Structure formats: C-alpha cells, structure tokens
Amino acid sequence: MTSDRQLLVLVGATRNEARNVPMVMADLACARDELRELETELELIVIDDASTDDTVKLLHAEAQLRGIQMQVFDGPGRGLSQAITSGLRLALQTPANLIGTIDFDGQHDPIELPALVAAFNTIQPKPDCVFGSRFLNRSTFIGVTAQRRILSHTARIALRAATRMRLPSDPTTSFRVSSPTMVRSFLDEVPIDDLGGYEFFFWFAVYVAATGSFADVPICFRPRLAGTSKMDLRKVGAAAATLREIGGRAREWRRQRLPDGGFPAYPTEFLDSLGELEGYNSFLVDSFAAFVRGDVLEVGAGTGTVTTRLASLPTVNSVTAIEPDSQRFEQLAAAVARSSAAGIVTPILGTIAATTATFDTVLYCNSAEHIRDLIPELRQAALRCAPDAHLVVFGPAHEALYSEIDRVSGHWRRFVTTRLGRDLRAAGFEIVHSQYVDPVGAIAYFVGGRLGGVSSLSPELLAIYERLVLPITRLATPVTRRFMGKNVLVVARLAR
Ligand SMILES: Nc1nc2c(ncn2[C@@H]2O[C@H](COP(=O)(O)OP(=O)(O)OP(=O)(O)O)[C@@H](O)[C@H]2O)c(=O)[nH]1
Ligand SMILES: [Mg+2]
Known part of the structure; x- marks a missing residue:
C-alpha cells in the first residue's frame, strides 16, 4: 500500500450468523472494489462469540474466495459491546486511518461504505465519526417491525433528553466510520469494561457529540437476511438504566474540553x-x-x-x-x-x-x-x-x-x-x-x-x-x- 492510500479497518461481531455471512462477504467484496476508487483499502476484523453454526468456517472460506483481508478472533463472550470494543482495540494496533463498524446480519449494506468514507474524507470541518443513519430524509428503514422502529426512535428521544445535546440523528446505529484518534480517546477515557448489550454504540455516539464533530449519512437499512435478533427486553432495560449516567457524563466530557472547565x-x-x-x-x-x-x-x-x-x-x-x-x-x-x-x-x-x-x-x-x-x-x-x-x-x-x-x-x-x-x-x-x-x-x-x-x-x-x-x-x-x-x-x- 502506498502512503497516499488510506486503510479502513472494519470491525464486525458475529454470533451464529452462518446464513448471512456469504451474502455480507459478497457485498463486502464489492465494497472493497468501490473503495479502491477512493484510494481506500479495506480490512476486516471479526469478533466471534462462540458461534455454534458454521459462521467462522464460512467467514474464512468467503474471505479466501473473494480475496478479502480478514482476521477472526474469539470474543470475550460478554455481549456485543464487549465484542466490539475488543475488536476496536485490535483495530487500533493496525495502521488504520479509518475504523468502522458493521453488523453481520445483512441489515447494513456494505455497498454504502464508500458513501460513509467519502463523507468522512470530504465534509468540513472533518468529522470524527460518520454515522449511517436510518432516520434521514433519504434513509429507508424497511423490514423492521413497528416495535423496533418505535424502540429506535424512543432511544433517540431519550438520549437527547438525557444529554441535552445535539446528537447524531441515529445515535444507536452500528454502521459507522470513525477516526482512530476518537476511538482511542473513547477507549482510554471511558470505563467501558462493564458496558453490556448494545450500550457501546450509544455511549460512543454521545461521546463523539460531546467531544468532537460528526456527520450523518442516510443508509438503506435492510431486513435481517436470516437467523434471529439477539436484542431482548433485558438488554433494552439495562441500556435505559444507563441513561441518567450517560447524560451526566456527556456534560462532564464537554466541560472537560472547555478552558478550565468553564x-x-x-x-x-x-x-x-x-x-x-x-x-x-x-x-x-x-x-x-x-x-x-x-x-x-x-x-x-x-x-x-x-x-x-x-x-x-x-x-x-x-x-x-x-x-x-x-x-x-x-x-x-x-x-x-x-x-x-x-x-x-x-x-x-x-x-x-x-x-x-x-x-x-x-x-x-x-x-x-x-x-x-x-x-x-x-x-x-x-x-x-x-x-x-x-x-x-x-x-x-x-x-x-x-x-x-x-x-x-x-x-x-x-x-x-x-x-x-x-x-x-x-x-x-x-x-x-x-x-x-x-x-x-x-x-x-x-x-x-x-x-x-x-x-x-x-x-x-x-x-x-x-x-x-x-x-x-x-x-x-x-x-x-x-x-x-x-x-x-x-x-x-x-x-x-
Ligand atoms: N460477538 C458477538 N456478536 C453479537 C452478539 N450479539 C449480537 N452480535 C452480532 O451483532 C450484530 C447485530 O446483532 P443483532 O442481534 O442483529 O442486533 P440488532 O441489529 O441491533 O438488532 P435487530 O434489529 O433485532 O437485528 C450481528 O452481527 C450479531 O451477530 C454477541 O453477544 N457477541
Ligand atoms: Mg440486526
């Protein structure tokens, strides 16, 4: 790789996604080719938490078939937030210029990665994170039950109320591209070791909003191709229980960036x-x-x-x-x-x-x-x-x-x-x-x-x-x- 090309390391987490892996990997191969037009190389880091189906086998087979640079690691077995943060730590050890996250259930279309990267490269002032949003005018949000839609909107409204800050339009999306600097500062500053379920995603979104700048790009959110969602009521309850805390932390993060705390x-x-x-x-x-x-x-x-x-x-x-x-x-x-x-x-x-x-x-x-x-x-x-x-x-x-x-x-x-x-x-x-x-x-x-x-x-x-x-x-x-x-x-x- 010559020095004027950039490296996007994309982190994904999997648990029993065998039926989705072939299509996601096929789309990632297309995305990889498109990204080359933007002088961007793609590498994957996948954190798998003890899948009992063929997820890992298929990941390797597809990566080899399609010439995708990929490493698969065993996750800590403590939920999605911990899987993603362990992947991000590994991504920080690479020479990545950009670090992204994506779901492996087919709900995020990898073909949209170039749009996220282009936004990251061109928007001024340069964003620290570009969020793939389900809630913009040109977004689509199909194949999702009414309950899940309401849940996503409620989370967005609750986070706004808790932080009293302008947040990304879709703070719970997991389709994103960030600067390694922002990822490192989040992992260094925030006590994330006991973040459960999906908490990582909105904690990071709030952190970016409080300490840096962000951009929103519309995405076409798709139905899950196959398999089952790992989201459950207990995880939603646990996430809601952190709202007061994240609201307070958000304002403290902002204060810490003012001269003498304001x-x-x-x-x-x-x-x-x-x-x-x-x-x-x-x-x-x-x-x-x-x-x-x-x-x-x-x-x-x-x-x-x-x-x-x-x-x-x-x-x-x-x-x-x-x-x-x-x-x-x-x-x-x-x-x-x-x-x-x-x-x-x-x-x-x-x-x-x-x-x-x-x-x-x-x-x-x-x-x-x-x-x-x-x-x-x-x-x-x-x-x-x-x-x-x-x-x-x-x-x-x-x-x-x-x-x-x-x-x-x-x-x-x-x-x-x-x-x-x-x-x-x-x-x-x-x-x-x-x-x-x-x-x-x-x-x-x-x-x-x-x-x-x-x-x-x-x-x-x-x-x-x-x-x-x-x-x-x-x-x-x-x-x-x-x-x-x-x-x-x-x-x-x-x-x-
Ligand atoms: N390694 C790991 N991956 C997980 C875990 N829970 C979920 N995932 C993966 O995280 C991604 C998103 O999980 P989903 O269950 O689809 O969550 P979601 O997309 O927020 O929710 P739905 O809209 O209901 O699908 C998928 O690629 C899952 O395989 C986990 O505990 N460990
Ligand atoms: Mg999903």
Whole structure:
C-alpha cells in the first residue's frame, strides 16, 4: 500500500450468523472494489462469540474466495459491546486511518461504505465519526417491525433528553466510520469494561457529540437476511438504566474540553458558611459514620468541618486530613488546633500523592467532584487502602441539579450511584453500599439553584435549610435512598 492510500479497518461481531455471512462477504467484496476508487483499502476484523453454526468456517472460506483481508478472533463472550470494543482495540494496533463498524446480519449494506468514507474524507470541518443513519430524509428503514422502529426512535428521544445535546440523528446505529484518534480517546477515557448489550454504540455516539464533530449519512437499512435478533427486553432495560449516567457524563466530557472547565476564576465564599451549620454537618457525617473506622485518610478536607467530627467518632484511631488549597489548609490546620481532636488529626497540605501510607478508611467527602480525572485518582486511592479498607465517597448527586452554585464551586460533575460504581470498579474496587441522601434538599436545590438562579447560599437560606429541611429529609432519606437525593454515598472495598 502506498502512503497516499488510506486503510479502513472494519470491525464486525458475529454470533451464529452462518446464513448471512456469504451474502455480507459478497457485498463486502464489492465494497472493497468501490473503495479502491477512493484510494481506500479495506480490512476486516471479526469478533466471534462462540458461534455454534458454521459462521467462522464460512467467514474464512468467503474471505479466501473473494480475496478479502480478514482476521477472526474469539470474543470475550460478554455481549456485543464487549465484542466490539475488543475488536476496536485490535483495530487500533493496525495502521488504520479509518475504523468502522458493521453488523453481520445483512441489515447494513456494505455497498454504502464508500458513501460513509467519502463523507468522512470530504465534509468540513472533518468529522470524527460518520454515522449511517436510518432516520434521514433519504434513509429507508424497511423490514423492521413497528416495535423496533418505535424502540429506535424512543432511544433517540431519550438520549437527547438525557444529554441535552445535539446528537447524531441515529445515535444507536452500528454502521459507522470513525477516526482512530476518537476511538482511542473513547477507549482510554471511558470505563467501558462493564458496558453490556448494545450500550457501546450509544455511549460512543454521545461521546463523539460531546467531544468532537460528526456527520450523518442516510443508509438503506435492510431486513435481517436470516437467523434471529439477539436484542431482548433485558438488554433494552439495562441500556435505559444507563441513561441518567450517560447524560451526566456527556456534560462532564464537554466541560472537560472547555478552558478550565468553564469555571470562573474567583474564589467562593459560601462553602465556609456551610461549615458553620452544626446540624447539617452532623447529618452528613451520620450518613457514612458506620463505614468509617481505624486510621482514616480524608482527601480534600477543606476547612476541616468534617475532619473534627470524624476524629470524635469512637471507631476512629487517627485522621490524616489532606487539602490541596493553601488558604483552606490554613483554616483546616487552625480548626484542628482549636478542637479537642488535635492529637488525633494530622493535617497535610497537598493531594493524595502527599502520603504513601495505607489506611482503614479513605474518605472523599464533597471533594471527588472537584477532581478532573476521577478514575486515576481512585486508582491512587486504591493504593492507600489496607486489605479490608473502606473507600467512602460522599458527593453531590444528579446532573439535573447542576447549577451555577456547582459551576462557581468548580464541580466537574454531580454523581449518580451507577456512575460512581462504574468508576470505582474501573479503579479496582467492588461496591459495598450505594445510596442517595437528602431528598428534600434535592428539591430545594433544584428550585433554588436550577430554577431560581441562586448562585450562592446566604446565611439566611442556610438557616432555613437547617431548621426546616433537615428534620424532614432525615425522615425521608430511607424512602428515596434508591433513586433520589441531593447527595450520593457509595462505599467500596478493594475487589478480591
Ligand atoms: N460477538 C458477538 N456478536 C453479537 C452478539 N450479539 C449480537 N452480535 C452480532 O451483532 C450484530 C447485530 O446483532 P443483532 O442481534 O442483529 O442486533 P440488532 O441489529 O441491533 O438488532 P435487530 O434489529 O433485532 O437485528 C450481528 O452481527 C450479531 O451477530 C454477541 O453477544 N457477541
Ligand atoms: Mg440486526
């Protein structure tokens, strides 16, 4: 291959598609010839998950017959998303200029590949991904049951609502061509190891929309030639359950691409007043006190409001309180010196890198949302966990509550429990406990912060919160702990 030609590596996944393979391969051979007109060579990577029919045998026979460059690998046997991501990892090891995906059930017409590639080559600004869309004016979407059509449209609408972003017109299509750079950055940045079913496809679509540019090309979607669909209700339910999470991640990915996250440079005052709320702080510490014991590392201790309370818990031997901001650290050191906990607490100016010791509890209380790259941080935290240690993360919940207060505070994100769980697993933990805390606070925060445009918490507001909201929210938290609250609490330990 001369250097002015480009290489398209096309990744497909198969499970019992023997009756479709001959025709798909015949069409791929035509596509290969057409692509040569665009100075593009085609190579295939197929990930097969233990097909019990002749899929693999036929793939090899057809590739040889038609002179198609192809490699077939055994998949991890954990569903389509994992099969595709393992194929993409292999594609990244080739000199590919373009990486595509296609179904092997005949629903995508390989003859349309040149149109996808041409769009990729010619559209300006250059897209990071071209999506083969079933929903454009010139698309056709035939041989598909009404239920499947409705499902695809519903997914599209739900994703738009969850992300509040302009997305590709068909974010669940699996017929696409992407730049290797975009594929690599997705695989590096996003914790995908436990994405199930078809989730990879819309996660990647949302990632592209949040971090890069895309183009839509109409396709003629065909009926499945033969065999059976592997889509089922359970997979649809699992995908729907990730909607809130992907919505939050989408906006975080976008924030991470703004200079300084789009946060204002001026410091914030209201955090300090929260520290004066006796009742609020007791409530907060009460919510996770059962998981705190032994030698405690508190990362992002702020001005020490939680630190001194931790030190007074009967289960705690010592507290190492780390704070990276020098002004807050001074207040922290002063608060510790003033308190009866002085002998138990060691304040340190810095980040988690400031200690190499191991602890029985590592706590992030309202600090994980300030850390831009959370998974690398959690991996650092894992290194500081004794074998049976608890990692406790308490932080703001629900992207729908993200308001000006979060922005001026420099919050990269608000959490959902599923998202923290996925990040923690990616960092080597397993989840012990997961819940939402403070539902009434969530409503107050939504009304004040999102609707009312309140951008700082005045002492009067805080006093009202403490007197009226806290007593009710203490009672209501057990009822709403599974789905709603102003905060999340997730406790993990090192995976065994
Ligand atoms: N390796 C692997 N391939 C899979 C798995 N599930 C589905 N596939 C393949 O992925 C492609 C798409 O699967 P389909 O079941 O047709 O999914 P779909 O096209 O979204 O759904 P339908 O419209 O119902 O056909 C086909 O080539 C399947 O063989 C899996 O678990 N492992
Ligand atoms: Mg299909």
